Amino acid sequence: MSPRLGQTPSQTVGPYVSMAFPREGDNVLPVPDGGERIVITGVVYDGDRNHIEDAVIETWQANPYGRYNHPDDTREEVPLDPTWTGFARAMTDFETGAYRIETVKPGRVPDLEGDFQAPHIAVIVQGRGMLNPVFTRIYFSDEEEANADDLVLRQVPEARRHTLIAQLEPGSDPKTYRFDIRFQGDDETVFFDF
Amino acid sequence: MSEPIVRHYGPKAYSDHPPFKYPDYKSTIKRSPTHDPIKVVATLTETTGPGPAWAEITPEDADLTTNAGTGSPAIGERIIVTGRVLDENGNGVPDTIVEVWQANACGRYVHWRETAFPAPLDPNFIGVGQCKTDAEGNYRFLTIKPGAYPWGNHPNAWRPPHIHFSILGPALVTRLVTQMYFEGDPLLFQDPMYNSVPPHARERLVARYDHDVTEENWALGWRFDIVLRGPNGNVEEMEEE
Numbered sequence: 088m089s090p091r092l093g094q095t096p097s098q099t100v101g102p103y104v105s106m107a108f109p110r111e112g113d114n115v116l117p118v119p120d121g122g123e124r125i126v127i128t129g130v131v132y133d134g135d136r137n138h139i140e141d142a143v144i145e146t147w148q149a150n151p152y153g154r155y156n157h158p159d160d161t162r163e164e165v166p167l168d169p170t171w172t173g174f175a176r177a178m179t180d181f182e183t184g185a186y187r188i189e190t191v192k193p194g195r196v197p198d199l200e201g202d203f204q205a206p207h208i209a210v211i212v213q214g215r216g217m218l219n220p221v222f223t224r225i226y227f228s229d230e231e232e233a234n235a236d237d238l239v240l241r242q243v244p245e246a247r248r249h250t251l252i253a254q255l256e257p258g259s260d261p262k263t264y265r266f267d268i269r270f271q272g273d274d275e276t277v278f279f280d281f
Numbered sequence: 282m283s284e285p286i287v288r289h290y291g292p293k294a295y296s297d298h299p300p301f302k303y304p305d306y307k308s309t310i311k312r313s314p315t316h317d318p319i320k321v322v323a324t325l326t327e328t329t330g331p332g333p334a335w336a337e338i339t340p341e342d343a344d345l346t347t348n349a350g351t352g353s354p355a356i357g358e359r360i361i362v363t364g365r366v367l368d369e370n371g372n373g374v375p376d377t378i379v380e381v382w383q384a385n386a387c388g389r390y391v392h393w394r395e396t397a398f399p400a401p402l403d404p405n406f407i408g409v410g411q412c413k414t415d416a417e418g419n420y421r422f423l424t425i426k427p428g429a430y431p432w433g434n435h436p437n438a439w440r441p442p443h444i445h446f447s448i449l450g451p452a453l454v455t456r457l458v459t460q461m462y463f464e465g466d467p468l469l470f471q472d473p474m475y476n477s478v479p480p481h482a483r484e485r486l487v488a489r490y491d492h493d494v495t496e497e498n499w500a501l502g503w504r505f506d507i508v509l510r511g512p513n514g515n516v517e518e519m520e521e522e
Contacts, residue, residue: 098460107382134311157329174331216308218299280318
């Protein structure tokens with residue numbers, strides 16, 4: 088094998104990223120066949136529990152049948168509407184630190200043990216003051232049984248798992264899940280190194 | 282039922298990247314996690330990603346000297362910025378979106394955030410562009426050289442001229458946002474973002490002047506290659522049942 092090239096170092100998106108993205112509508116995915124509209128919303132907090140006013144949230148997820156729009160997801164028998172990208176971008180609000188993504192609940196995708204993962208959405212958070220992206224995952228509070236068996240969640244210390252569970256707001260229509268993201272503190276969000 | 286392809290990517294090389302917390306860049310102090318990230322083997326979720334499927338772009342998006350759409354060109358030193366997006370094995374990353382944003386020639390961004398820096402805006406420059414890499418991973422922008430600008434991080438702090446780059450790549454784990462600096466820039470020594478990178482890796486953020494890229498009577502050429510995490514060659518196609 089030839090010598091590997093060195094990775095280009097990460098840098099912050101800085102304070103002016105919103106001139107490039109997200110673009111209008113990037114935080115609203117279409118409802119594909121078989122999908123049910125859900126909303127994910129929350130606030131991003133820094134170590135002083137001040138809201139972060141300029142964070143970029145990117146999400147990546149499977150469609151309602153549990154298939155990704157990606158050439159490596161070769162499961163032709165699982166339906167895929169090609170207009171489904173599965174990718175959303177949002178920016179936190181300058182005044183409140185809140186973000187909002189309108190999407191659909193993802194289906195279950197394979198894990199590495201011949202089973203299926205609990206429904207989840209991958210999240211990348213970046214912002215001014217962040218020299219590297221952080222990766223986390225959104226799971227759903229109304230999927231307790233699937234969450235209990237999930238390959239990735241099982242590797243998180245039990246006391247910290249709650250930081251990965253988006254909480255369904257009772258009576259919300261469309262179903263709205265609250266998912267705050269916290270840097271530092273007793274309830275710091277779990278971040279992953281994949 | 283068939284199984285998807287789950288590629289194995291080499292790890293993030295932490296020793297080549299900035300730390301999460303770098304106190305000389307003050308904003309990192311409260312915006313960095315205190316726990317180490319939890320190491321988990323990537324699943325299909327992380328070995329796929331939006332890069333291949335996402336975003337429609339036009340060739341005009343790669344020309345920042347005219348994409349303000351006013352019919353008049355942006356003011357500044359016209360430059361070509363080109364290079365390849367590669368994986369760690371030296372293979373080009375094809376068909377991936379490269380997004381850029383930058384200040385104008387005077388060091389001013391087109392952004393609503395207040396700035397105390399009294400530099401003029403250029404009505405013919407928006408400072409945002411995008412293009413898609415070709416089959417060999419090549420990208421190319423025409424733009425103007427961004428100016429330096431002051432900021433409040435430390436006394437007499439100036440950001441060296443730089444262009445922000447965002448690349449999705451083939452998988453979630455290849456996501457990269459970085460900044461490109463210019464060879465020989467005298468402001469690099471005092472820039473905490475540049476210096477947050479371990480010394481041996483800093484030059485990877487520096488574009489080189491390339492006279493072969495320069496076009497006669499038109500624009501100066503700079504070359505900047507970008508290396509993403511790559512598959513480690515151990516591609517596994519899970520057994521069909």
